[in-house]
Amino acid sequence: MRRVTLLPLWLTYAFLYTPVVVLVVMSFNRSDSPYEWSGFSTAWYATLARDDEVLRGLANTLIVAAGATALSTVLGTLLAVGLARHAGRSRLLPALSVLPAVLPDIVLAIGLLAFYSLVSATLGLHSVLLAHTVFGLAFVTAVVRTRIAHVDPSLEEASRDLGAGEVTTFLRITLPTLAPGIVAGALLTFTLSLDEFVIAFFTAGPKDPTLPIVIYSMIRFGVTPEINALATLLLAVSFTVVIAAQRVSRLTEAL
Amino acid sequence: MRARLVLLGPGLSYLAVLLLLPLALLIGYTVFRRGRFGGIAYEDGTTGENFARITDPLYTGVLTDSLRIAAVTTLLALLLGYPAAYAISRLPGRWRTVALVLVVLPFWTNFLIRTYAWIVLLSSRGVVNSALTGIGVIDRPLKLLYTEPAVVLGLLYAYLPLMVLPLYSAIERVDPRLLEASADLGARPARTFWSVTLPHTLPGVLTGCVFVFVPSLGNFVVPELLGGGHTVMVGNLIRDQFLTARDWPFGSVLALALMAFLVLLLMAQAWAGRRLGGR
Numbered sequence: 001m002r003r004v005t006l007l008p009l010w011l012t013y014a015f016l017y018t019p020v021v022v023l024v025v026m027s028f029n030r031s032d033s034p035y036e037w038s039g040f041s042t043a044w045y046a047t048l049a050r051d052d053e054v055l056r057g058l059a060n061t062l063i064v065a066a067g068a069t070a071l072s073t074v075l076g077t078l079l080a081v082g083l084a085r086h087a088g089r090s091r092l093l094p095a096l097s098v099l100p101a102v103l104p105d106i107v108l109a110i111g112l113l114a115f116y117s118l119v120s121a122t123l124g125l126h127s128v129l130l131a132h133t134v135f136g137l138a139f140v141t142a143v144v145r146t147r148i149a150h151v152d153p154s155l156e157e158a159s160r161d162l163g164a165g166e167v168t169t170f171l172r173i174t175l176p177t178l179a180p181g182i183v184a185g186a187l188l189t190f191t192l193s194l195d196e197f198v199i200a201f202f203t204a205g206p207k208d209p210t211l212p213i214v215i216y217s218m219i220r221f222g223v224t225p226e227i228n229a230l231a232t233l234l235l236a237v238s239f240t241v242v243i244a245a246q247r248v249s250r251l252t253e254a255l
Numbered sequence: 256m257r258a259r260l261v262l263l264g265p266g267l268s269y270l271a272v273l274l275l276l277p278l279a280l281l282i283g284y285t286v287f288r289r290g291r292f293g294g295i296a297y298e299d300g301t302t303g304e305n306f307a308r309i310t311d312p313l314y315t316g317v318l319t320d321s322l323r324i325a326a327v328t329t330l331l332a333l334l335l336g337y338p339a340a341y342a343i344s345r346l347p348g349r350w351r352t353v354a355l356v357l358v359v360l361p362f363w364t365n366f367l368i369r370t371y372a373w374i375v376l377l378s379s380r381g382v383v384n385s386a387l388t389g390i391g392v393i394d395r396p397l398k399l400l401y402t403e404p405a406v407v408l409g410l411l412y413a414y415l416p417l418m419v420l421p422l423y424s425a426i427e428r429v430d431p432r433l434l435e436a437s438a439d440l441g442a443r444p445a446r447t448f449w450s451v452t453l454p455h456t457l458p459g460v461l462t463g464c465v466f467v468f469v470p471s472l473g474n475f476v477v478p479e480l481l482g483g484g485h486t487v488m489v490g491n492l493i494r495d496q497f498l499t500a501r502d503w504p505f506g507s508v509l510a511l512a513l514m515a516f517l518v519l520l521l522m523a524q525a526w527a528g529r530r531l532g533g534r
Contacts, residue, residue: 008338016361019372075266082262104473107510111277215367231368238364
């Protein structure tokens with residue numbers, strides 16, 4: 001009986017992980033065809049390490065993700081606290097704050113392209129950073145609002161009753177109690193920004209491609225085993241980050 | 256009052272300028288004519304042509320293709336995801352988290368890489384064809400890549416976790432006493448499933464379907480990489496209007512059509528959710 005009900009789960013895992021395993025195995029292939037196996041080699045990793053375009057893409061992506069995360073975290077935290085305290089029963093403002101997260105990415109992408117063209121902004125890393133902040137802000141706000149719903153409001157009241165001012169209460173009470181939500185929102189934004197392709201594709205300058213844009217052109221203009229090596233490294237990084245994030249969130253919950 | 260301004264001001268201004276204004280621009284663009292080198296030719300006045308063009312069979316065909324592909328993907332995700340979510344909910348407590356993380360893990364890896372993996376698997380000299388010819392099932396490689404099923408498969412692979420998560424949380428919440436009551440009253444497991452579990456988890460089914468359908472419908476990367484230009488979805492059209500054809504007004508009309516479908520869908524979901532909740 002048990003075994004019968006678990007079968008679909010094993011099928012799902014087989015479906016989800018077969019492509020991953022194939023990519024990892026093929027990344028150690030000596031042949032310069034990405035498909036046919038001809039012996040073990042780490043040559044493609046060496047090729048990758050010398051690929052300036054990939055390295056520059058990676059640097060660009062990290063700059064964008066770090067900037068967008070910082071900006072989203074500040075704006076999103078303030079907005080979440082503001083919505084909890086001052087939005088009253090308005091349903092419009094909370095809806096507006098989640099809109100970027102539910103909007104199809106291509107619509108946001110062309111909207112921002114239209115906006116940048118209207119204000120004659122040059123496209124570059126800054127335009128991607130500002131664009132990623134739109135959805136990052138939405139995710140931080142959503143996660144922090146969930147946290148606020150679970151926090152005891154009497155702590156802030158006690159702080160004010162004891163004579164602490166607005167700013168002191170915010171810094172000493174509100175921020176620390178919301179910290180797990182803020183960290184989770186920031187991690188989420190960072191990961192999403194690292195991976196984001198569609199919006200970056202429309203809003204990046206031609207001279208500053210982010211890593212997903214570099215990967216896209218690699219795939220489109222010739223499939224080489226170098227992509228397999230890059231894929232394996234990225235898989236390793238995101239798996240580590242997800243598992244670390246799980247640990248961190250459990251740790252901060254415990255505090 | 257000042258606290259209110261400091262807290263709400265920055266975030267709301269940001270969204271007003273970089274979300275609402277861009278969306279308003281797209282809506283505004285729909286009634287203008289295209290500029291000769293992209294952009295908008297405001298001096299040429301307004302027109303209804305852009306809306307008329309969308310009724311061209313060429314474009315309605317793309318829209319219905321997109322809806323069909325997204326719907327098939329959603330249905331397959333439900334058929335694969337429901338039994339998987341059900342199986343997870345029957346695992347012992349501490350294994351459930353592990354099982355869920357394993358479902359979500361691929362979702363956190365680069366979307367392009369996940370799509371690319373299917374090129375390696377499906378291409379004519381790819382892993383699947385080599386394996387099949389290797390064991391002698393087929394003589395010549397099958398055409399797997401650059402087909403509509405390949406696009407559906409790629410979308411299914413990309414968004415399956417978004418189906419499993421809401422289904423799991425819905426199945427988890429079903430009161431086990433209801434299942435016991437049903438069994439005590441003599442219902443076989445299959446009957447209990449159809450009469451108790453499934454109706455109680457329908458809101459989760461709806462959420463999962465929306466989570467898969469919405470990103471599938473607007474996707475242009477999977478149809479491009481796995482459909483190889485043979486399968487065109489509405490996202491590809493929008494991308495082309497903005498980046499290659501440089502017809503921003505018509506691209507905006509297509510984007511609004513996409514949004515209109517999604518708004519209708521969300522309204523239907525809210526309506527169905529209320530109906531289900533009222534039972």
